[in-house]
Amino acid sequence: MILGKRVQKNKIFIFSLVIITGLFLMALFAPHLVSHDPLKTETENWLTPPGPDNWFGTDRLGRDIYSRVVFGSRISLSIGFISAAIMIFTGTLLGALAGYYGGIVDNLIMRLTDIIIVFPVLFLIITLISLFDSGFIHIILIIGFTGWPVVARLVRAEFMSLRERDFVQAIRALGASDLRIITRHILPNALDPIVVAATLSVPAAILAEAGLSFLGLGIPAPVPTWGNILREAHGYFRQAWWYAAFPGAFIFVTVMAFNLLGESLKDLLDS
Amino acid sequence: MYPFFSRRIFHAIIVLLGVSLLTFVMMNLAPGDPYHLDPELRFNPEAVARWKELRQLDQPLHVQYFSWLKNMLQGDFGISLVHNKPVWELMMERVPATLLLTGTSLLVSLLISIPLGVFSALRKGSFWDQVISSFTLGGVSIPNFWLGMLLILFFSYHFKWLPAAGMRTVGMEFSLLDYLKHLLLPTVVLSVASAAYFIRYVRAGVWEVIQQDYIITARAKGLGDMTILLRHVLRNAALPLITVISLHLPYLFTGAMLTEYVFSWPGMGRWIVSATLSRDYPSVMAINIMVAFLVTLFNLVADLLYASFDPRIKYR
Numbered sequence: 001m002i003l004g005k006r007v008q009k010n011k012i013f014i015f016s017l018v019i020i021t022g023l024f025l026m027a028l029f030a031p032h033l034v035s036h037d038p039l040k041t042e043t044e045n046w047l048t049p050p051g052p053d054n055w056f057g058t059d060r061l062g063r064d065i066y067s068r069v070v071f072g073s074r075i076s077l078s079i080g081f082i083s084a085a086i087m088i089f090t091g092t093l094l095g096a097l098a099g100y101y102g103g104i105v106d107n108l109i110m111r112l113t114d115i116i117i118v119f120p121v122l123f124l125i126i127t128l129i130s131l132f133d134s135g136f137i138h139i140i141l142i143i144g145f146t147g148w149p150v151v152a153r154l155v156r157a158e159f160m161s162l163r164e165r166d167f168v169q170a171i172r173a174l175g176a177s178d179l180r181i182i183t184r185h186i187l188p189n190a191l192d193p194i195v196v197a198a199t200l201s202v203p204a205a206i207l208a209e210a211g212l213s214f215l216g217l218g219i220p221a222p223v224p225t226w227g228n229i230l231r232e233a234h235g236y237f238r239q240a241w242w243y244a245a246f247p248g249a250f251i252f253v254t255v256m257a258f259n260l261l262g263e264s265l266k267d268l269l270d271s
Numbered sequence: 272m273y274p275f276f277s278r279r280i281f282h283a284i285i286v287l288l289g290v291s292l293l294t295f296v297m298m299n300l301a302p303g304d305p306y307h308l309d310p311e312l313r314f315n316p317e318a319v320a321r322w323k324e325l326r327q328l329d330q331p332l333h334v335q336y337f338s339w340l341k342n343m344l345q346g347d348f349g350i351s352l353v354h355n356k357p358v359w360e361l362m363m364e365r366v367p368a369t370l371l372l373t374g375t376s377l378l379v380s381l382l383i384s385i386p387l388g389v390f391s392a393l394r395k396g397s398f399w400d401q402v403i404s405s406f407t408l409g410g411v412s413i414p415n416f417w418l419g420m421l422l423i424l425f426f427s428y429h430f431k432w433l434p435a436a437g438m439r440t441v442g443m444e445f446s447l448l449d450y451l452k453h454l455l456l457p458t459v460v461l462s463v464a465s466a467a468y469f470i471r472y473v474r475a476g477v478w479e480v481i482q483q484d485y486i487i488t489a490r491a492k493g494l495g496d497m498t499i500l501l502r503h504v505l506r507n508a509a510l511p512l513i514t515v516i517s518l519h520l521p522y523l524f525t526g527a528m529l530t531e532y533v534f535s536w537p538g539m540g541r542w543i544v545s546a547t548l549s550r551d552y553p554s555v556m557a558i559n560i561m562v563a564f565l566v567t568l569f570n571l572v573a574d575l576l577y578a579s580f581d582p583r584i585k586y587r
Binding site for chain 2: 111112114115117118119123126127128129130203207210211214215216217230233234237238241244245248251252255256259260263
């Protein structure tokens with residue numbers, strides 16, 4: 001009830017939620033929203049500026065950029081969500097184990113975390129992509145399984161401080177199993193920062209996909225994603241500003257909306 | 272102090288070995304071979320065997336790894352399988368450009384973020400604080416390669432003020448101004464995200480410090496605002512910032528890679544992509560270990576600085 005009131009008062013929270021819902025609906029109803037087939041080329045109309053026919057202009061093959069951007073939201077959002085889910089799951093699991101058990105378990109997990117952290121993420125991802133190929137599922141798994149260390153550190157810190165608290169000692173004295181203590185007693189108390197981290201993992205994953213696709217290592221053409229439209233635009237944006245402007249603006253707004261949501265959630269849960 | 276530090280060095284060595292082993296295993300598990308692009312080798316198994324033998328790629332994997340490790344420790348990173356040149360030479364052609372870009376950007380972002388972060392914290396909730404907060408939100412949200420493209424569009428293409436690509440004008444004699452002109456846009460692009468990120472930490476750090484009792488005491492003693500700020504606030508707020516910078520470093524390198532790509536900056540950015548795709552094992556190993564080494568070294572320095580500024584660390 002009190003949280004409900006605070007939510008109503010927090011305009012930023014509502015604002016970002018509205019944008020995100022809008023983006024979701026766009027991805028969901030993409031086939032009904034587009035004016036052209038995103039894959040259909042009309043080479044005689046290449047690089048047409050925005051106009052009534054092509055709202056965001058056309059690309060180097062005469063494809064409608066608006067339709068491609070709308071369809072691109074499907075890839076960006078699904079990668080954002082599924083990868084973030086993997087990051088949160090892996091990070092929470094490993095962070096919980098390290099923080100709860102300490103000692104050798106903690107040491108092993110933390111060294112693994114360090115190794116992944118000193119690798120600049122994109123370098124690690126590029127090395128991994130050479131191992132698999134760059135299909136949709138692979139990109140999701142790779143981004144998900146390289147992004148968890150930040151979450152793991154956070155969860156570990158929470159667990160380390162919670163496991164010393166009286167209520168945990170009391171439950172342990174009652175003979176509860178480790179699994180029960182972790183899942184029923186410590187985890188619910190550590191949930192707030194995990195929720196915030198989850199919200200902030202989505203934009204990180206979206207940016208990672210965009211960066212990879214921009215370098216030509218992400219989802220392969222002709223499937224439109226915001227990142228690979230920008231990659232194609234890189235060779236043409238001097239003549240055709242709209243080629244790069246619109247897909248980039250969508251990445252920017254989406255990432256910003258999720259960052260705002262995360263920040264306002266932090267405020268809501270803190271106070 | 273000594274045991275604390277030697278444990279940190281021990282951890283750093285384990286991490287570096289882990290990075291090299293991980294890279295090695297992943298590269299070798301990857302399908303495809305470096306010679307597969309060479310049409311002369313591709314259909315000639317004898318030539319392939321000879322080619323592998325010459326580069327000791329016919330040895331068992333663990334032998335390859337240990338001989339790589341031994342040579343690397345002696346400063347020999349092997350010969351690039353694609354360029355047929357020592358990896359060290361390739362690295363020396365590219366690493367300085369990347370370091371110039373990342374170093375300048377780090378410096379610029381600190382020069383921007385410390386004053387803005389302090390100002391924001393001292394005037395928390397004011398109009399300018401909100402302006403700065405909006406900038407930090409935008410800065411962490413904007414894809415830097417897109418920002419780079421927009422800046423090129425405006426400053427290079429539309430206004431023709433600044434060059435759009437490379438590190439210097441080809442064929443021109445050395446001129447500092449020319450270098451600076453080329454450096455300006457990529458530095459802006461790379462600094463935006465870091466500055467935004469640092470401002471948040473400086474603001475939060477300073478805000479926490481100014482609420483401490485010793486600041487009230489200092490004010491009660493009659494110290495001037497500037498003295499309090501420099502002697503008490505900044506000194507205490509600076510410590511966490513060292514850690515924040517060292518944790519941010521991998522992101523800086525990642526950002527540099529994309530920035531280099533947009534501006535055709537002659538650094539490691541494009542090299543890592545092409546070396547990985549062409550399975551140039553020695554180059555990929557060298558790049559990964561080099562970056563990991565730089566990051567780890569900086570982390571160690573950060574720990575050392577932290578420990579020497581904060582006496583409580585030593586007893587942990």
